[in-house]
Amino acid sequence: MDFLTRVALKRPVSTVLALIALIVFGSSSIFTFEMELEPSMSMPMIGVFTNYEGADAETVEKLVSRPIEEIGARMQGMASSNSTTSIGSSRVIFMFDYSTDIDKVFMNFQEEVEQLALPEGCGRPKIMRATSENPFIYLQVRSESGGDVLNYVNNTVKQRLERVSGVAEVKIYGGNEEYIRVTLDERLMEQYSVTIDSVKQALAATDYTIPADTKRQGSMDIRLAINSSVTSLDEL
Secondary structure, three states, X not given: OHHHHHHHHHOHHHHHHHHHHHHHHHHHHHHHOOOOOOOOOEEEEEEXXXXXXXXXXXXXXXXXXXXXXXXXXXXXXXXXXXXXEEOOEEEEEEEEOOOOOHHHHHHHHHHHHHOOOOOOOOOOOEEEEEEOOOOOOOOXXXXXXXXXXXXXHXXXXXXXXXXXXXXXXXXXXXXXXXXXXXXXOHHHHHHOOOOHHHHHHHHHOOOEEEEEEEEEEOOEEEEEEEEEOOOOOOOO
């Protein structure tokens, strides 16, 4: 420090010029330095998604999720895994150490999954790797009250997410389609001469759309239609 002080006092002009040069080059570096909001990077994450239509959650976990988890456990650098199994679908996420060669692990993972013996009717697993160019977010929705969650997700959540800027695709896995089971009384059917076909026709008649007419309003043609749909058990 004493040396710098002596030099500054002995050569004041050179010291001032050096400070000016530092300020100029420092300012230039700040304004010309390239910055990215989302720099390109490789995230050590691999996701495996599998559909197994018609299978219950326990079967999906035993025949799909567990074999995939075993493959991930054998991969070098695997830090943790998270598995979510529901009716008809399996989702397994693997996190690896940042020092792991994720490209090599991804190729080895694909090779082992392709050789995996899955039950008949099960779709091939879709393997994805998270990167800054291809990020993905997972949301799990459930209802404590037993409401129609799948209908709400399809008609509300999915549509809102698709309108968000930057969202390329929204996919829905799992869920239960609600249905109504109609049990027929054979004794009453014979008494009122009702057949199974007549019941089917009556149920089908509750949901229809019939073109009615076309009306012209100004320069526009408005097509009219008569439709009916059942939205509750009481209406049915």
